Amino acid sequence: MSRFLKNYKKNLNKIRLSLLSLLALLLVQCDLLVxxxxxxxxxxxxxNYLYEEQVLDLMPKQLTGEDSVIFLRNYVxxxxxxxLLLHRAKINLSQEKQQEFNRLVEQYKINLYSEAYKSMLIGQRIDTTVSQTAIRDYYQENKENFKLNQNLVRLRYIQIPLDFKNTKExxxxFDRFNLDDQIDIQDQAITYLKFRFNDSTWYNLADVIKDVPLLDEQKIKENQAKLLQLxxxxxxxxxxxxxxxxxxxLAPVEYVEPTIKQILINRRKLKLADELEKEIIDNAIKNRKFEEFY
Structure with missing residues (x-):
């Protein structure tokens, strides 16, 4: 009898160990699954919860210390x-108004995705090269749309100290400004207080006067092609x-060239967008992805 009890207890302990091992394995597997x-x-x-990860993705990288805490508090x-406003709105606004907003949100989502996709396709296909002939033809046909709303000037200038040694030369x-002159002048640029050498570009006169306060519209009108000393x-x-x-x-064609170029490119984009939409519809009909039932 005692031998039987001993064997029973021994077997019972083995069973307990097996059950504990099985239970441990199940717990580990559950942890892995969840x-x-x-x-x-x-x-x-x-x-609704706001998580740390959402805010960290939006936080400017340069913020540190107290600034990051302020940003976090303000964002939360x-x-x-x-x-809270959204929750109150859903409670207090009529179902008709909420349905209207939901339609607007859905339409906005459709437009956002569609326009992004079309923009990507257009970017892959469009030719952004615009010839000078196309620019000048558009300018000639639309001159009245290019009247100036500000004074423009093409000029060059140098500001030097009163005691500058080689003012005469x-x-x-600077008046003659041939290639050799330009090289000599630019070699001394470090000695000038201020300068602008590019006289082939049109500048807003108001901006020029900020740099050269002694200059005004009257002096410019009276002294074109002359060298002024102020x-x-x-x-x-x-x-x-x-x-x-x-x-x-009328604005000089060179001044409005970037605008005209963008207008012509935008025309191409609109034409491409129409072609893409037609292509998408035609392909859908051909592949039986779009059918009409009326």
């Missing part, structure tokens, strides 16, 4: 306000006026 919650909640409004407050070179208490400006266009005159 992922642990890794998100860290920052706030809750009703059943704004998020909570939005969620600099004036001669002095104040501390410096000398040498100014060579190359051309001037007054407000309400």
């Amino acid at each position: 992922p642990a919650e890794s998100k860290t909640p920052l706030a809750k409004v009703y059943d 407050k704004d998020w909570a306000t939005e969620q 600099l004036k001669k070179n 002095e104040d208490s501390s410096s000398v400006f040498l100014v060579k006026i190359k051309d001037f266009k007054a407000r309400n005159e």
Whole structure:
């Protein structure tokens, strides 16, 4: 009898060990099947949670310390306000109004996706090269649309100290401005207080006057193609006026060239968009992805 009890207890212990091992294995498998919650909640409004990961993705990288805490608090407050307003709106707005908003949201989503896709396809297909002939033809056909709303000027200038040593020679070179003169002038650029050498570009006169306060519209009109020497208490400006266009005159074609180029490219985009939409419809009909039942 005692031997039987001993064997029974021995077998019982084995069974217990087997059951414990099986239970442990099941627990491990359950842990593997059910992922642990890794998100860290920052706030809750009703059943909606705001998680740390969402905010960190939006936080500017350069923020540190107290600034990041301020950003976090403000973001959480704004998020909570939005969620509370949304909750109240859903309770208090009529079903008809909510359905209308849902339709608008769905339409906006469709438009957003569609336009992004069309933009991608257009970007892959469009030719953005615009010839000078096309630009000038458009300019000639639409001159009245290119009247200036500001004064423009083409000029070059140099500001030098009053005690500049080679003013006389600099004036001669700056007035003549051939290739050798340009090289000599640019070699001394470090000694100038201020300069602008590109006289082939049209500038807004108001911006030029900010740089050269002694200059005004009257001086420019009276001294085109002449070299001006303007002095104040501390410096000398040498100014060579190359051309001037007054407000309400026709804009020079060079000045409006970027605008015309963009207009012509936009025309191509619109044409391509129409072609793409037709292509998509035709392909859908051909492949029986689009059918009409009326």
